[in-house]
Amino acid sequence: MHIRWLTAFLDFPVDQFGAEVTFWRAIAGSTVSPPRGEHREFASLEPFNGDPHLRVQRVDDGPGGIHLDLHVEDPRAAAAEAIALGANVVRDDMQGDYLSLESPGGFVFCLVEWHGESERSRPIRWPGDTISIIDQVCIDVPDGLFDREVTFWAQLTARPTEPTSRPELVRLARDPALAIGLLLQRNGIDDESTFATGHLDLAATAVEDEMARHEDWGARMVERLPNWTVMADPVGRRYCITSRNPRTGK
Known part of the structure; x- marks a missing residue:
C-alpha cells in the first residue's frame, strides 16, 4: 500500500482529556483545532506550519494510549493487504471513513482516507x-x-x-x-x-x-x-x- 500520510493519535480517558491536551499542545508548540466527531471527541494539534501529524481523542473506556492513523487512498484495499500480512480487524466503520485494525503484536492502528496532507511541519x-x-x-x-x-x-x-x-x-x-x-x-x-x-x-x-x-x-x-x-x-x-x-x- 502507499501510505500518503502518518498521524500519531493520543487517546485520553475522559477525566484526563482536557489537562492532557493542554500539556501536549504546549510541548508540541501547537494550537488545538475545533473538536469534531459524533461526540466531539477528536481534535488535531495544529502546527504553525505544515499539516497536522498529531491528533487527540477522548475515549470512554480503558486507560487510553497511542495508536497510528495510516492515511491511504483506498482504506478497504489497504485493509485487505494488512490482513494478508497478519493484521486483525477491530472495527469496520467505513461510514466514518476508517477501519481500525491491530498488528500481530496487538498494536492498534487505523486506515483512513487521505485528504491531501503532504506538508511536513518544521521543528x-x-x-x-x-x-x-x-x-x-x-x-x-x-x-x-x-x-x-x-x-x-x-x-x-x-x-x-x-x-x-x-x-x-x-x-x-x-x-x-x-x-x-x-x-x-x-x-x-x-x-x-x-x-x-x-x-x-x-x-x-x-x-x-x-x-x-x-x-x-x-x-x-x-x-x-x-x-x-x-x-x-x-x-x-x-x-x-x-x-x-x-x-x-x-
Missing part, C-alpha cells in the same frame, strides 16, 4: 535556541512477538529496517514525505498475555533544556540513557526526549 526553535519536534512513534513489543512485529511493519509500510546502536531497537527507514517515523523496541517482557503498546519520541538539539521546558509543564524525568531520556507526563504517560536531529529525524 520549533524555543527560547534559548533549543530546537525540537515530536516526530516518532516507538512501538514497544514483547520479546516473543518482536521479530514478527518488525516483519509486519516493514512489509506494511514498504520501508526497510535500519540498524541502531542498541540490539533491542529496530528503526524503519524514514520516508522523507512523512512527518512521523517508526521505531520498534523489544520491551524485555516475555508474557503471552501482553501486547504491543507505543509511546512518542521527540527529537531535540539540547535535551537538558528540553527536559526543563517539559518539567515546567508538569512532566518528570524517569530515566537518563546515553541517547535519550525517558519522561512521564503529568498523568504518568511515558515518552522520550532523544538527541536525534530534529530536521532529519536521524
Whole structure:
C-alpha cells in the first residue's frame, strides 16, 4: 500500500482529556483545532506550519494510549493487504471513513482516507535556541512477538529496517514525505498475555533544556540513557526526549 500520510493519535480517558491536551499542545508548540466527531471527541494539534501529524481523542473506556492513523487512498484495499500480512480487524466503520485494525503484536492502528496532507511541519526553535519536534512513534513489543512485529511493519509500510546502536531497537527507514517515523523496541517482557503498546519520541538539539521546558509543564524525568531520556507526563504517560536531529529525524 502507499501510505500518503502518518498521524500519531493520543487517546485520553475522559477525566484526563482536557489537562492532557493542554500539556501536549504546549510541548508540541501547537494550537488545538475545533473538536469534531459524533461526540466531539477528536481534535488535531495544529502546527504553525505544515499539516497536522498529531491528533487527540477522548475515549470512554480503558486507560487510553497511542495508536497510528495510516492515511491511504483506498482504506478497504489497504485493509485487505494488512490482513494478508497478519493484521486483525477491530472495527469496520467505513461510514466514518476508517477501519481500525491491530498488528500481530496487538498494536492498534487505523486506515483512513487521505485528504491531501503532504506538508511536513518544521521543528520549533524555543527560547534559548533549543530546537525540537515530536516526530516518532516507538512501538514497544514483547520479546516473543518482536521479530514478527518488525516483519509486519516493514512489509506494511514498504520501508526497510535500519540498524541502531542498541540490539533491542529496530528503526524503519524514514520516508522523507512523512512527518512521523517508526521505531520498534523489544520491551524485555516475555508474557503471552501482553501486547504491543507505543509511546512518542521527540527529537531535540539540547535535551537538558528540553527536559526543563517539559518539567515546567508538569512532566518528570524517569530515566537518563546515553541517547535519550525517558519522561512521564503529568498523568504518568511515558515518552522520550532523544538527541536525534530534529530536521532529519536521524
